[in-house]
Amino acid sequence: AQTVTQSQPEMSVQEAETVTLSCTYDTSENNYYLFWYKQPPSRQMILVIRQEAYKQQNATENRFSVNFQKAAKSFSLKISDSQLGDTAMYFCAFTSGTYKYIFGTGTRLKVLA
Protein backbone atom coordinates (compact mmCIF):
# COMPACT_ATOMS: atom_id res chain seq x y z
CA ALA A 1 0.00 0.00 0.00
CA GLN A 2 1.16 3.51 -0.72
CA THR A 3 1.61 5.71 2.31
CA VAL A 4 2.80 9.21 3.10
CA THR A 5 4.17 10.04 6.53
CA GLN A 6 4.73 13.44 8.07
CA SER A 7 6.29 12.92 11.47
CA GLN A 8 6.20 16.55 12.66
CA PRO A 9 2.68 17.56 13.70
CA GLU A 10 3.75 21.08 14.65
CA MET A 11 6.77 23.27 14.06
CA SER A 12 7.68 26.87 14.63
CA VAL A 13 10.36 29.11 13.15
CA GLN A 14 11.46 32.66 13.66
CA GLU A 15 10.76 35.12 10.90
CA ALA A 16 13.61 35.27 8.32
CA GLU A 17 15.02 31.91 9.39
CA THR A 18 15.00 28.59 7.54
CA VAL A 19 12.85 25.59 8.38
CA THR A 20 12.63 22.08 6.94
CA LEU A 21 9.49 19.97 6.95
CA SER A 22 9.91 16.23 6.62
CA CYS A 23 7.98 13.75 4.52
CA THR A 24 8.57 10.10 3.77
CA TYR A 25 6.55 7.87 1.51
CA ASP A 26 6.29 4.29 0.49
CA THR A 27 5.52 2.98 -2.96
CA SER A 28 6.56 0.26 -5.36
CA GLU A 29 5.98 2.53 -8.33
CA ASN A 30 8.91 3.89 -10.27
CA ASN A 31 7.16 6.89 -11.81
CA TYR A 32 5.19 9.18 -9.58
CA TYR A 33 4.68 12.77 -8.50
CA LEU A 34 5.17 14.40 -5.14
CA PHE A 35 3.67 17.64 -3.92
CA TRP A 36 3.69 20.03 -1.02
CA TYR A 37 0.42 21.84 -0.45
CA LYS A 38 -0.15 24.77 1.86
CA GLN A 39 -3.38 25.40 3.71
CA PRO A 40 -3.38 28.86 5.37
CA PRO A 41 -5.83 29.63 8.17
CA SER A 42 -8.33 30.81 5.51
CA ARG A 43 -8.38 27.15 4.39
CA GLN A 44 -7.89 27.32 0.63
CA MET A 45 -5.33 24.65 -0.14
CA ILE A 46 -2.75 25.72 -2.72
CA LEU A 47 0.19 24.03 -4.39
CA VAL A 48 3.61 25.06 -3.11
CA ILE A 49 5.91 22.85 -5.11
CA ARG A 50 5.87 19.74 -7.28
CA GLN A 51 8.48 17.07 -8.01
CA GLU A 52 8.43 14.41 -10.69
CA ALA A 53 10.18 11.24 -9.57
CA TYR A 54 12.03 10.74 -12.85
CA LYS A 55 13.72 14.12 -12.46
CA GLN A 56 16.85 14.00 -10.35
CA GLN A 57 17.05 17.73 -9.93
CA ASN A 58 15.33 19.07 -6.84
CA ALA A 59 12.44 21.43 -7.54
CA THR A 60 12.68 25.06 -6.45
CA GLU A 61 10.06 27.79 -6.31
CA ASN A 62 11.44 31.07 -4.99
CA ARG A 63 11.98 30.56 -1.22
CA PHE A 64 10.69 27.00 -1.34
CA SER A 65 12.85 24.05 -2.31
CA VAL A 66 12.74 20.31 -1.83
CA ASN A 67 15.28 17.67 -0.98
CA PHE A 68 14.13 14.64 -2.96
CA GLN A 69 15.90 11.41 -2.07
CA LYS A 70 14.30 8.73 -4.24
CA ALA A 71 16.19 5.76 -2.83
CA ALA A 72 15.36 6.80 0.72
CA LYS A 73 11.79 7.73 -0.28
CA SER A 74 12.17 11.08 1.37
CA PHE A 75 10.75 14.41 0.21
CA SER A 76 11.43 17.30 2.56
CA LEU A 77 10.42 20.93 2.07
CA LYS A 78 12.80 23.76 2.93
CA ILE A 79 11.43 27.24 3.46
CA SER A 80 14.08 29.94 3.41
CA ASP A 81 13.68 33.46 4.79
CA SER A 82 10.44 32.48 6.51
CA GLN A 83 7.66 35.06 6.43
CA LEU A 84 4.58 35.50 8.60
CA GLY A 85 2.46 34.57 5.59
CA ASP A 86 4.06 31.13 5.57
CA THR A 87 2.08 30.26 8.71
CA ALA A 88 -0.14 27.39 7.56
CA MET A 89 -0.76 23.68 7.54
CA TYR A 90 1.52 21.92 5.07
CA PHE A 91 0.57 18.63 3.46
CA CYS A 92 2.87 16.30 1.59
CA ALA A 93 1.09 14.35 -1.16
CA PHE A 94 1.81 11.56 -3.62
CA THR A 95 0.23 10.35 -6.81
CA SER A 96 1.37 7.75 -9.31
CA GLY A 97 -0.64 9.47 -12.02
CA THR A 98 -3.80 7.50 -11.46
CA TYR A 99 -6.80 9.15 -9.87
CA LYS A 100 -5.68 8.57 -6.35
CA TYR A 101 -3.72 11.01 -4.25
CA ILE A 102 -2.28 10.05 -0.88
CA PHE A 103 -1.88 12.84 1.65
CA GLY A 104 0.15 12.95 4.81
CA THR A 105 -1.38 14.03 8.11
CA GLY A 106 0.06 17.52 7.82
CA THR A 107 2.54 19.74 9.66
CA ARG A 108 1.27 22.91 11.27
CA LEU A 109 3.92 25.59 10.83
CA LYS A 110 3.90 28.80 12.79
CA VAL A 111 6.21 31.65 11.87
CA LEU A 112 7.05 33.81 14.87
CA ALA A 113 7.64 37.54 14.63
Added chain:
Amino acid sequence: DVKVTQSSRYLVKRTGEKVFLECVQDMDHENMFWYRQDPGLGLRLIYFSYDVKMKEKGDIPEGYSVSREKKERFSLILESASTNQTSMYLCASTAFQGKYEAFFGQGTRLTVV
Protein backbone atom coordinates in the same frame (compact mmCIF):
# COMPACT_ATOMS: atom_id res chain seq x y z
CA ASP B 1 -8.02 32.76 -12.30
CA VAL B 2 -8.93 29.09 -12.02
CA LYS B 3 -11.48 28.22 -9.43
CA VAL B 4 -13.05 25.44 -7.48
CA THR B 5 -16.03 26.76 -5.57
CA GLN B 6 -17.89 25.05 -2.77
CA SER B 7 -21.42 26.22 -2.10
CA SER B 8 -21.07 26.80 1.65
CA ARG B 9 -18.20 27.59 4.02
CA TYR B 10 -20.14 26.74 7.15
CA LEU B 11 -23.12 24.45 7.54
CA VAL B 12 -25.04 23.27 10.60
CA LYS B 13 -27.42 20.35 10.17
CA ARG B 14 -29.46 18.12 12.44
CA THR B 15 -28.91 14.42 12.90
CA GLY B 16 -30.85 12.44 10.31
CA GLU B 17 -31.09 15.26 7.77
CA LYS B 18 -30.10 14.72 4.16
CA VAL B 19 -27.25 17.08 3.37
CA PHE B 20 -25.99 18.26 0.00
CA LEU B 21 -22.53 19.74 -0.50
CA GLU B 22 -21.98 21.28 -3.92
CA CYS B 23 -18.73 21.84 -5.79
CA VAL B 24 -18.21 23.60 -9.11
CA GLN B 25 -15.00 23.97 -11.11
CA ASP B 26 -14.38 26.18 -14.12
CA MET B 27 -11.24 24.49 -15.48
CA ASP B 28 -12.92 21.81 -17.60
CA HIS B 29 -11.23 19.17 -15.44
CA GLU B 30 -12.19 15.55 -15.91
CA ASN B 31 -11.47 14.43 -12.36
CA MET B 32 -13.20 15.65 -9.24
CA PHE B 33 -12.78 14.53 -5.65
CA TRP B 34 -14.37 14.84 -2.24
CA TYR B 35 -12.12 14.63 0.80
CA ARG B 36 -12.77 14.75 4.47
CA GLN B 37 -10.20 16.55 6.63
CA ASP B 38 -9.89 15.77 10.33
CA PRO B 39 -7.10 16.80 12.73
CA GLY B 40 -4.33 14.22 12.87
CA LEU B 41 -5.83 12.20 10.01
CA GLY B 42 -4.98 14.40 7.05
CA LEU B 43 -7.18 14.22 3.97
CA ARG B 44 -9.17 11.07 3.40
CA LEU B 45 -10.82 10.36 0.07
CA ILE B 46 -14.57 9.82 0.19
CA TYR B 47 -15.43 9.54 -3.51
CA PHE B 48 -14.01 10.62 -6.82
CA SER B 49 -15.35 10.97 -10.34
CA TYR B 50 -13.35 10.73 -13.57
CA ASP B 51 -16.18 11.60 -15.94
CA VAL B 52 -19.79 12.67 -16.01
CA LYS B 53 -22.01 10.09 -14.29
CA MET B 54 -18.92 8.04 -13.35
CA LYS B 55 -17.88 7.61 -9.74
CA GLU B 56 -15.59 5.47 -7.66
CA LYS B 57 -15.50 4.87 -3.93
CA GLY B 58 -12.58 6.21 -2.02
CA ASP B 59 -11.29 5.10 1.36
CA ILE B 60 -14.27 6.16 3.52
CA PRO B 61 -17.47 6.09 1.40
CA GLU B 62 -19.81 4.76 4.07
CA GLY B 63 -22.67 7.14 4.77
CA TYR B 64 -21.99 9.21 1.65
CA SER B 65 -23.02 9.23 -1.98
CA VAL B 66 -22.14 11.49 -4.89
CA SER B 67 -23.62 12.82 -8.08
CA ARG B 68 -22.00 14.17 -11.20
CA GLU B 69 -24.57 15.09 -13.79
CA LYS B 70 -22.44 17.79 -15.42
CA LYS B 71 -18.70 17.93 -15.93
CA GLU B 72 -18.22 21.05 -13.85
CA ARG B 73 -20.32 20.00 -10.85
CA PHE B 74 -19.74 17.31 -8.25
CA SER B 75 -22.09 16.90 -5.32
CA LEU B 76 -21.54 15.08 -2.05
CA ILE B 77 -24.64 13.75 -0.33
CA LEU B 78 -24.92 12.70 3.28
CA GLU B 79 -27.93 10.42 3.18
CA SER B 80 -28.71 10.69 6.90
CA ALA B 81 -26.32 12.99 8.70
CA SER B 82 -24.74 11.76 11.90
CA THR B 83 -22.62 13.53 14.50
CA ASN B 84 -19.53 11.56 13.45
CA GLN B 85 -19.76 13.24 10.06
CA THR B 86 -18.98 16.60 11.64
CA SER B 87 -15.84 17.58 9.76
CA MET B 88 -14.20 19.76 7.13
CA TYR B 89 -15.05 18.71 3.59
CA LEU B 90 -12.78 19.62 0.70
CA CYS B 91 -13.55 19.37 -2.98
CA ALA B 92 -10.74 19.14 -5.53
CA SER B 93 -10.30 18.75 -9.25
CA THR B 94 -7.50 17.67 -11.58
CA ALA B 95 -7.02 17.39 -15.31
CA PHE B 96 -6.87 13.92 -16.82
CA GLN B 97 -3.31 14.45 -17.98
CA GLY B 98 -0.60 16.94 -17.38
CA LYS B 99 1.00 18.05 -14.18
CA TYR B 100 -1.48 16.29 -11.90
CA GLU B 101 -1.83 19.36 -9.73
CA ALA B 102 -4.98 19.30 -7.63
CA PHE B 103 -7.02 22.48 -7.25
CA PHE B 104 -9.06 22.79 -4.09
CA GLY B 105 -12.18 24.57 -3.00
CA GLN B 106 -12.24 26.67 0.14
CA GLY B 107 -13.74 23.89 2.22
CA THR B 108 -17.06 23.40 3.99
CA ARG B 109 -17.08 23.11 7.75
CA LEU B 110 -20.06 20.87 8.50
CA THR B 111 -21.41 20.52 12.02
CA VAL B 112 -24.06 17.90 12.70
CA VAL B 113 -25.97 18.44 15.94
